[in-house]
Amino acid sequence: MSCATLILNSMDIVASDSENSNDEMPLVKRRRLSGSCNATSRRTMVKKLWFPDGDIVLAIEKRLLKVHRRRLCCSTVFSDMLHIPQPPETDQIDGCPSVELVGDTLADWEVSLGWIYDHNYFQQNIVTFDLLSGALRIATKYDIGGLRQWAVNELLSRWPEDVANLSLNALPHAAEAINLAQECNVPEILPSCFYALSVQKFRSSADGGRSHIILSPNDLRRLIAGREALQDALVRIIVDPLTEAGCYNNAFCGQCAPRRLEYWRTRLAPDPKSVWSTWLVRELEQMLRDDQFVNSLCSDCVHAHLSTIRWRLGRLRCSISSFFLL
Structure with missing residues (x-):
């Protein structure tokens, strides 16, 4: 039954x-x-x-x-x-x-x-x-x-339009949700679906391991393109966490700059044991709420640190659709 x-x-x-x-x-x-x-x-x-x-x-x-x-x-x-x-x-x-x-x-x-x-x-x-x-x-x-x-609202609760609102519930069935969105014309969930699938490692037993079987060739290409774009964004941050062009960073504070540099690289370093790669949007959101580290900075560096996170997070959220060629 x-x-x-x-x-x-x-x-x-x-x-x-x-x-x-x-x-x-x-x-x-x-x-x-x-x-x-x-x-x-x-x-x-x-x-x-x-x-x-x-x-x-x-x-x-x-x-x-x-x-x-x-x-x-x-x-x-x-x-x-x-x-x-x-x-x-x-x-x-x-x-x-x-x-x-x-x-x-x-x-x-x-x-x-x-x-x-x-x-x-x-x-x-x-x-x-x-x-x-x-x-x-x-x-x-x-x-x-x-x-x-009702069904669309249920889908949006799992794959919201803003990827910053994703939870662990978005990881299962992300590939199936992409196909469903294409079949039933629910394009608003696609950025979150692709993003949720992109953070899962293909070699793991999660949905990412069978997405190439489920997805169409065009959607598989979107997934690969998005994963590469996210990886490039992550590498840019890790290589130069404090002085990326377009954001106020205050990288010249002799007391805080070395600790901020180490903090960014440690927080965003990929974990080879994890079943997913660096969940960049989620990590940036959590960094905003890391009061213990924020309170250890001088007043100028607090502003620089938080503004850098918000700037990178906002730009990333606006870029997700283009990353996945949507």
């Missing part, structure tokens, strides 16, 4: 009992409304999504779901279709018109119907990436505005 089915169970979206206790019971689908179909093809009823008072049957991957038209009308596509009068000779299943949803998966529709029937459940519970991606695909294809907005 899929995760989506378990969610539906928890919401008690259950059809009435019948003499057959199996979750799926065989039915015959006579023909679909669009395209050709073998008139004798066997279909099975998904009992948990077979409502006795349903008034439309959805055929998905040789499975039948009997649901309610009024529920499906949250979709612009279904709303328009259901308001078109059907010819009297249209074949029916269990006294209801049927629609075959070609190219969809049962798992995607299970989670989408879960939201359609009880979307409060999803707003109050953690949803896995697989369920989230399934809901977004259906919402995008059938123009379900509320479901799509």
Whole structure:
């Protein structure tokens, strides 16, 4: 049983009992409304999504779901279709018109119907990436505005538009999220997705180790270009932490300058044992909050130190999209 089915169970979206206790019971689908179909093809009823008072049957991957038209009308596509009068000779299943949803998966529709029937459940519970991606695909294809907005908001909570707000939750499924964003037109998450994937080492067991299998050639090129740009930015800082052109640094304080130099290089030095490379944006954010080191500097160097961090952080945040050729 899929995760989506378990969610539906928890919401008690259950059809009435019948003499057959199996979750799926065989039915015959006579023909679909669009395209050709073998008139004798066997279909099975998904009992948990077979409502006795349903008034439309959805055929998905040789499975039948009997649901309610009024529920499906949250979709612009279904709303328009259901308001078109059907010819009297249209074949029916269990006294209801049927629609075959070609190219969809049962798992995607299970989670989408879960939201359609009880979307409060999803707003109050953690949803896995697989369920989230399934809901977004259906919402995008059938123009379900509320479901799509919920899914996009969930994606943005993991891959926010500002990479400075990334957390460890952004590391898993970053490659899959890139593909999902391309498929479902959610470009606002792409900079964070690429950045989250770029800090993961390919040789580790994290997502970075299989991104070349998942990503398209163009997106893999973007990832490589972004990693190189970030590495170049890191090298420039480590080579010359205090006197980069365009930023006030006060590099001539004999007391603080040597300690500041060592601090920058120590904080940003790559750790060969880590599963990710230097997470530059995150490190700069943490350096801003390192009160112990800041308080050890003279007043002039405090201003120079903090202004240098903010300047580099701001420039980096503005450059992420261009680094990844977005």
